[in-house]
Amino acid sequence: MPVIARLAATCRRLRTLARAREGVALIEFAYSLPIMITLGFGGLELVNYTTTHLRVNQIAISLADNASRAKQEIVGGNPRFRELDANEAIRAAYLQGGNLDLQENGRVVLSSLEVNSDGGQWIHWQRCGGDKTYPSKYGPQGTGATGDDFDGMGRGTRQVQAEENFAIMYAEVYYDYQPVVFGDLIPDQTVYKTAAMYVRDDRDLSGIFNPSPTAPVSGC
Incomplete structure (x- = not known):
């Protein structure tokens, strides 16, 4: 075939290719697919993160509520709170966490906020659970035992203070967030x-009891 004829054929093919539109949508989809996948997985991760916050919050509420209700009736005296009750409340938090695996990935801190002999706020006792080592943000057991320098537990408008002859069960729950998709990209997040x-x-506030058969002490 003469050179001129070959050039003419090549030009015709190029013009035909330039007018072709059959693969445009497929090419555009191929370009946008990585962005769409990233946005989709990002939305999934955001939903999981938000849901985790909600679940951890509910665990904290249930832990405080269960500890506030637990008691051993005593004939002729006020009901007592036992080490067994503390252990069961913490175990209930683990079960409520379900696939969060709160025991391995988190820490629960249960404190009894009371009034000391000087009229100040006092963390009378404190029990913990979970493999992590986060401490209470308000101090260990015994904080505020004397004097009135300890203001109570909580921050800002959410600070709580116990009243004379009453106790507040204060629950703190830490959870190291486990990403669903972007495990290597998302920095460590601790939900608190x-x-x-x-x-x-009424409750006997002289201490936390451990009658026979004794239960393990979930110390902090």
């Missing part, structure tokens, strides 16, 4: 939630 509940009935 708190809840406080007044003890429902």
Whole structure:
């Protein structure tokens, strides 16, 4: 074939290719697919993160509520709160966490906020659970035992203070967030939630009891 004829054929093919529109949508989809996938997975991660915050918050509320209700009836005396009750409240938090695996990935701190002999706020006792080592943000057991320098637990408008002869069960729940998709891209996130509940009935506030058969102490 002469050179001129070959050039003419090539030009015709190029013009035909330039007018072709059959693959435009497919090419555009191929370009946008990575962005769409990233946005989709990002939305999934955001939903999971938001749901995790909600679940951890509910765990904190339930922990404080369960501890405020638990008691051992005593004939001729006020009901007592036992080490067994603390352990069961913490175990209930683990079960409520479900696939969050709160015991391995988190920490729960249960404190009894009371009034000391000087009229100040006092963390009378404190029990913990979980493999992580986060401490209470308000101090260990015994904080505020004397004097009135300890203001109570909570921050800002959410600060709570116990009243004379009453106790508040204050729950703190830490959870190391486990990403669904972007595990290597999202920095470590610790979800922290708190809840406080007044003890429902009269309670012997002289301590936390451990009658026979004794239960393990979930110390902090």
